[in-house]
Each structure stands twice: as C-alpha cells, then as structure tokens.
Amino acid sequence: MTGTPLIEVEDLRIDLDDGSRRVAAAEGISFRIDRGETFGLVGESGCGKSITALALIGLLRHPLSIGGGVIRFEGREIQHLSAARQRDLRGDRIAMIFQEPMTALNPVSPVGRQIAEMFVLHKGKSWREANQLAIEALASVRVPAPERRVRDYPHQLSGGMRQRVMIAIALACGPDLLIADEPTTALDVTVQAEIIELMRNLCAERGTAVLMISHDLGLVANVCRRVAVMYAGRIVEERGSADIFRAPSHPYTQGLVDSLPRLGSRAALGRSRLKEIAGVVPAISSFPDGCRFNPRCAQATEICRTVVPEADRLEAGGLVRCHHHA
C-alpha cells in the first residue's frame, strides 16, 4: 500500500481574488499522507493551513480558488472533479472535524439523527438501520448511555460531548482520511487530552489517516508521525515529529521550538526568559520577496531578500525551505 500515497499534494497554489488582482495566499504546497498515517500541519493564524485543508476537500469558495498544482486522492486527481463527485468523497472517504463543536451541530436536530443522516446519505441505509448504527457510533466515542443520548439536542451536551459527537459523525462512514482543524482549541485541557486520545485510538483501530491542523506544536508533535510547519503560505519545514523538536532546521521552526516553555528547564538552565520571534506575520497582500521569513530572521542575508529558497531534502529525512539550513 505504500506505493500510492492516500493523498498527495503537489505544488498547490491557492489564489485570493481581492477584486482587482489575484494574490497567492498559499503556494508551493507539497506533501503526502500514506494510509493510516498521522500528519500534522502547524503554523500561526493566517499562514494558510485551514485553506489548504479546504482545498483538499474541494470547499474553497470565492474569493479563494485553486490557482495551480495537483491534489491526488489514491492516485486520482480530485481538484477538477465535478461538484457531485467531490460531494461523494466528502463525508464518505474524507471527513473533517472543526474547532468549534458548539456551532458545528445543527441546534434543532437531535444528535442521533445527525449521525444517522450520514449512513442514510452515504451508505444508503434505511432510517431504522441508521438509527441503530448511530447508537453504536455514539457508543464507540464513549458517550455514556448512547441509546438515551441519541435523542438529546446539541445544547444539552457539554463541549467535550459535542466534540465526541462530531467525531462520531466524521468517522461514521469509515473515511480513509480525517481532517481535524484545531479539534480541541475550544475545549479545556483535560477534555482536550481525552478527545485527542479518543481520536488517536479510533483512527489507529480503523486505519484512518489523520491530517491534524493546529497552532499547537506540542500537540501535533505528540499525535503525528510527521509534521509540516507553514509560514506565510509556504511549508518551510517538514520533518518526523521527534526530529522537529530535537533539531529544527528552519529558523522559524527554531523560533517556535525556543518559544515553548519546557518542563524542568529552570532547574537545568536557571531562570531565563522565553524567547519570542520578533515581529508579526506579514499580510497576504504584502508578502516580502525572497524568503517570506526574512524580515524576522536573524540569519537573513542578501540572497534571502531576493531569491525564493527551494525545498531541500535533508539527509536525516524531511524537507526544509531555507538558504542557510545546516
């Protein structure tokens, strides 16, 4: 199965049409996810991670559009599929969960019905069968008393419960790829850990690949086998998740890793300030030439300001997009 990756993105470019001209909100995005693999996409707000996910499921809407590149699902190009064919993929083969479990459920429909609808829609089940399957699905995400809970409305459930329901809906049809866009941002920390654990176990059991999108580098590194770091619309580094902490290659990744508080660092190194990355992410309309990180980079030289760095393959495995990487 390792021959064709589950999903492969090649040189994807996403255009933003601001009325008068088209600017690239993201470009040169390439990555692949194998069957059953967990892949993380991290970056600051506005770096293009969510629109990359939307592009994968064919849901970019005006003013955003795919400006170039190829997305292959099981070796088949999907970016030019008709709306109906893309819809067949969504929910059935590729599912997605969102960061806001509060608003992602229909408030006037019992949760059981919302799960059951997936079986009716994609598997052609009758409502009777689907309702039974919905109870099983709720049980699988460890909601207590599922046969009673299916009749509850979303507002009767806590945030954690709602996110469990969302996971049950997303995994209902046994998708091959689950896109999780900041799945735990809106939850408190203990619930967050439970949800992540649940998601990881369920996906491992069923061989579902996961694309985890987050700004939480620690979370992603913990859950995913490989991690890509995005900055201002480009992937700047892609590594195994252990390596990214141990030996980040791109100055931006280094900055991110340095900005994380480490347990025990005070005992080892004494009292010290956390490092921050100076400056802010540039706006899409004013991306700098060359390497987009150059205005904030301590190592920037002339070439960084004029030439866009290519993605270099690292000997230890992984890619980095920097003129000065070791």
Add this chain to the structure above:
Amino acid sequence: MKLRANLVIGGVLFALAVLVGLLAPWLAHTDPVLDANLMNAEEPPSWTWWFGTDDQGRDIYSRVVYGARVSLTVGIVSQLINSVIGVALGLSAGYFGGWWDDVVNALTNLMLAIPSLIFALAIMAVLGPGLTSLLIALGLTNWSFTCRIARASALSLRSQGYVQAATVLGYGELRIMVTQLLPNMLGPIVVIGTLGMGSAVLSEAALSFLGLGVRPPFPSWGSMLSDAREQITTAPWLSIFPGLAIFLTVLGLNLLGDGLRDILDPQSRSRRT
C-alpha cells in the same frame, strides 16, 4: 406555563373554527341560502334565532357556520401557497446568493411596491370571480414577507458552523437547505404564516365586498360583514357575529403562531420541561 396557555387557547380557537366548518351541515339550523323568509327579516338574537336574522330572514348563525368553510379555506390554502412560494424563493436566494438573489429581491420589491389587494384584483379580473381564483389571487400576492424572512434567515444561517459542517460531510445543496436551514427558520415562518392566514381571511372579506370573491348568496364571513354595513345601526347583530367569528379565528391563529414558535425552538422547549 403562560406560554403554553398561548398554544392551548390558540389551538382550541383554531380547531373550533375548523370543526365548525367541517361539521357545518350538522350544526346549522337552516340552509344558509335557501331558507330565506321575509316574515322573519331582521329578527334580533333569540332562542329561535341564536344570532338573529338578516334583512332577507336568513338565519345568521347558520350563515356564520357555513361561512367558516369559505373563510378558512381561503385563509389556510392561500397562505400555504404564499408560504411555499416565499420559502422556496427566499431560502434559495439567501443560500445561493449571486444573480438569483438579485432576481428574487427585485421580484420581492416589485410585490411590495404594488398593494397586494390591487394585484389580487388584477388577477381576479383575469381569472374571473369564484373561490378557486380567489385562492390563486391571494396565494400569489402575499408571499413577499415570508420571502424576506426566509432570505434573511438563510443569509445568517448559511455561515453557521453546522451548515459548513454539513457541506464538509458531503450533503448536497438541496439536502442542506431542507435539513439544515429550513428547520432552523421554521419558527418565524410559522408565525408569519399564521398571521398571514388572518390577513387572508380579511382580504377575502375585502374582495368579496368588491364582488370578486365568493358569489352571493353563498355566505362568507367577509361578504356577510360587508352586506351588514348598511344596517349596522338598526341591526348590529348582522355585523357583530361574523365579525366576532373573524376576530376569534384571527386571534386563535396568532396565539397558535406564538405557541408554535416556542415549541419549535428546542432550547426554550427544554427550559420549561
């Protein structure tokens, strides 16, 4: 509990009106059209003539009972047509946006600019008088408010998380509109619908008054009311009873609309249970 009372009183009033209409042949004392007897003309209400008699000696009670059939048919059917047109246009316009939204908006503005009674008159003039043309005329001319509400709701609901989630989960456009948007806007639509039924009953009265509604001598509440206009000082019961029937039906519909809105919203439903 006070809100529940709305639903009960409204439901009872409306159900009563519907029952009266359905059971008219059994409830009426006399034939509303044929049993005219000038010897009994303009009798005040009494044990024999519960609601009195009109200037041709017809029993007002029997005429009010039969009149319920016309008034309720017009109210329910024409508002149903309005609601279906209004929701279909408004929901799709709000959801799809773009040129379709512009077209629907232009149409709605056009409908709002022309007084609906005048428009209904024009349609009636083409179709000729009668119950069917009355239903069509009123059904085609009062959908603009429903449409406005449906469009506004669709616009705000479209960007809700669960609508986007449904898209991501592979729901088709129609399925999203029916399962995600429609149930969430049903509350205001139903309220507008019940209010519309009330105003349709009144429009029927107006059109019947102008001779374009139900042909006399067959009774409808509206035509009875307009016939009674000249005798309002000498025989007030001619106008009081059909007026009361309209009043109670419209009141019932409004209360029912309020009550329905409350139970259609699951959040307020569970707050009370």
